[in-house]
Amino acid sequence: MATLELDSVTKVFQDGNDEIRAVDGVSASIDDGEFIVVVGPSGCGKSTMLRMIAGLETITSGTISLADRVINDVKSQDRDIAMVFQSYALYPHMSVRENMSFGLEESTDLPDDQIQEMVSETGELLGISNLLDRKPTELSGGQQQRVALGRAIVRDPEVFLMDEPLSNLDAKLRAQMRTELQRLQDDLGVTTVYVTHDQTEAMTMGDRIVILNDGKLQQISTPLECYHEPANQFVADFLGEPSMNFFDVTLENGVLRGEAFEYPIDAETEADLGGTTDLVFGIRPEDIELTERANDAHDFETVVDVVEPMGDENTVYLQFAAAAGEDDDTLVATTDGFTRVTEDDTVVARIPEEAIHLFDRATGEALHNRSLEDDIEAVELD
Amino acid sequence: MSDRKIRTDGSGATVTGRLRRNVEGLTLEDVGLYVALLLMAGFYLVPIESGLVTSIKTGTAILETAPFAPPGSAGFTLEKWQTAIDALVRGMGNSLLYAVPATVISAAVGSLTAYGLTIPDWKVSYKAPLLAIIISGIFIPYQAVLVPLTQFWSQWVQLVQHLSFVWALGVPDDYAGIIELVITHVAYGIPICTLLFRTYYKNLSEEMIESARLDGASLRRVYQRIVLPLSGPMFAVVLIYQFTQIWNDLLFTLVLVSTESSPAAPVVLILAGLGTSMEGQDFALRMAGAFFAALPTLAVYIFFGDEFAEGVAA
Numbered sequence: 194m195a196t197l198e199l200d201s202v203t204k205v206f207q208d209g210n211d212e213i214r215a216v217d218g219v220s221a222s223i224d225d226g227e228f229i230v231v232v233g234p235s236g237c238g239k240s241t242m243l244r245m246i247a248g249l250e251t252i253t254s255g256t257i258s259l260a261d262r263v264i265n266d267v268k269s270q271d272r273d274i275a276m277v278f279q280s281y282a283l284y285p286h287m288s289v290r291e292n293m294s295f296g297l298e299e300s301t302d303l304p305d306d307q308i309q310e311m312v313s314e315t316g317e318l319l320g321i322s323n324l325l326d327r328k329p330t331e332l333s334g335g336q337q338q339r340v341a342l343g344r345a346i347v348r349d350p351e352v353f354l355m356d357e358p359l360s361n362l363d364a365k366l367r368a369q370m371r372t373e374l375q376r377l378q379d380d381l382g383v384t385t386v387y388v389t390h391d392q393t394e395a396m397t398m399g400d401r402i403v404i405l406n407d408g409k410l411q412q413i414s415t416p417l418e419c420y421h422e423p424a425n426q427f428v429a430d431f432l433g434e435p436s437m438n439f440f441d442v443t444l445e446n447g448v449l450r451g452e453a454f455e456y457p458i459d460a461e462t463e464a465d466l467g468g469t470t471d472l473v474f475g476i477r478p479e480d481i482e483l484t485e486r487a488n489d490a491h492d493f494e495t496v497v498d499v500v501e502p503m504g505d506e507n508t509v510y511l512q513f514a515a516a517a518g519e520d521d522d523t524l525v526a527t528t529d530g531f532t533r534v535t536e537d538d539t540v541v542a543r544i545p546e547e548a549i550h551l552f553d554r555a556t557g558e559a560l561h562n563r564s565l566e567d568d569i570e571a572v573e574l575d
Numbered sequence: 576m577s578d579r580k581i582r583t584d585g586s587g588a589t590v591t592g593r594l595r596r597n598v599e600g601l602t603l604e605d606v607g608l609y610v611a612l613l614l615m616a617g618f619y620l621v622p623i624e625s626g627l628v629t630s631i632k633t634g635t636a637i638l639e640t641a642p643f644a645p646p647g648s649a650g651f652t653l654e655k656w657q658t659a660i661d662a663l664v665r666g667m668g669n670s671l672l673y674a675v676p677a678t679v680i681s682a683a684v685g686s687l688t689a690y691g692l693t694i695p696d697w698k699v700s701y702k703a704p705l706l707a708i709i710i711s712g713i714f715i716p717y718q719a720v721l722v723p724l725t726q727f728w729s730q731w732v733q734l735v736q737h738l739s740f741v742w743a744l745g746v747p748d749d750y751a752g753i754i755e756l757v758i759t760h761v762a763y764g765i766p767i768c769t770l771l772f773r774t775y776y777k778n779l780s781e782e783m784i785e786s787a788r789l790d791g792a793s794l795r796r797v798y799q800r801i802v803l804p805l806s807g808p809m810f811a812v813v814l815i816y817q818f819t820q821i822w823n824d825l826l827f828t829l830v831l832v833s834t835e836s837s838p839a840a841p842v843v844l845i846l847a848g849l850g851t852s853m854e855g856q857d858f859a860l861r862m863a864g865a866f867f868a869a870l871p872t873l874a875v876y877i878f879f880g881d882e883f884a885e886g887v888a889a
Contacts, residue, residue, distance in 0.1 A: 282783040348790070
């Protein structure tokens, strides 16, 4: 177990005469025993980053170090890193027991009986003791998944790397494994880098999440910080389902003017903007309150376009009454499942000022994020 | 490899029930298909059947009955088989002496070469030309190398002299021809073996190999413990293909061993002259000889049949 340090790591692929920067100057410091989730849309370079840590991909520039030792030129087999692949990559001709002992046999000088003992222990830990003598083809997807995990765990490596390990499982099993994986990692305390495109996994599993886009690091913070205090518009858009509402606005005399609405802001918020006037206004669907009557300047009359009942909550697509018929000014709100809203109703959407986000339209950088009550921090550390 | 799956769909419950369902579900098209298949099977089997019955006929029976008709009790004899076996059995041993090592060595070398050209992440600019050179070897016809081949073995590498200590032990020096055949067939077989194995290795899961590397296995160990054990089906294909090819080849044996009277004469060489004489052809003897000489190749097919099917499908 050790800290893993990435220092402006870059990977450039040559495609004919084109250069593709898959990973572009990513720096991150991962603490001993930390669970880091790397997330981003497909093609953002997250798998390439993982493969560079594993030594399966060369590093174009920058350094990766493990326990203060630069491992750029250390071969995969000498890195003491275990990886769980999306396809599980089990050895089909070996039994589960052989699959799990393979790594120990190849990487250590332990005597056979000790290896067998460790395999049995890990098998028990994962609840696959009864499967040890089966071949991978005789196992279900979930069982294969466990074997793949066991194969990594039994080696007790410095670092676990996981490349979308749950994406081949069905939804229910995935949720179950998510919790179990977290518990295991907590018990074992092994530094873990977990790659996924699934934001639920990112939000729920990681101590911190690393968000990548186009090979560039967007943000690295705790899940709640990323959610509530995104560094830029990309992060704000990527996290959250349904995603944040965005509207182009211009600041004029303390009022944000958009195509469909005008939104006055107070001096404190305006101070955050540092004189930037071309902005993007952001509000999360769950921060919008639906009321009956407009009371102040932050309440807007809207017409209900579509209602998607989800059971526990409704997703409501609203259209500003002032700009009826313009599609790009749809406002998405979520309400609890018992609020009765039907199509073509006129409702008032209240957008509280403490919940709004403002981004620089040119750079996407967040200038003003929602204000958080301090108790969120406390809950998260619990 | 046994990948029997546990059935949970209840199929295979009752054989008779399934049979009834099959017959009931038969349409006119199905019947037509089966009739056509039967006719085609018959078409392909007739020459073999004719050969077999001819081989057990007496000389007169051959003249009096149709080629595919059975000999009848008067025209039946196993004498030709006896003669053929007596004549060919020594050649059989000689053939095995070079066909088996040549097959095994070319398959092993092909597998290793293919592994080197696919799995390690060596630069494509090194691998591609090497592969191109090896593959081009497949397209060189046997006839084109006959002269250089004789030159090579008779002038540059004179095995008869180099191996004089072997002949001193009492082995006839004609057996130098057998060693020449082994080396020649290995050299000629490597390109096709490499190509077949390469295609197979290309389809192995990349993540599985990477996983083995991360598990601490070196390139050599990955081959030994992962790639080689998974190569079974492709080995079956290559072994069958190479064995049949080498066993049946007459051209190289003619050039390198040349006479059927030699103690090292392979079976094909003896077979070529079997049953032909000034008085005409002894069809029965030739057929019996042909079937007897083909037995080992048949045995190889039967022995590796299951794996062969798996390898061809891969």
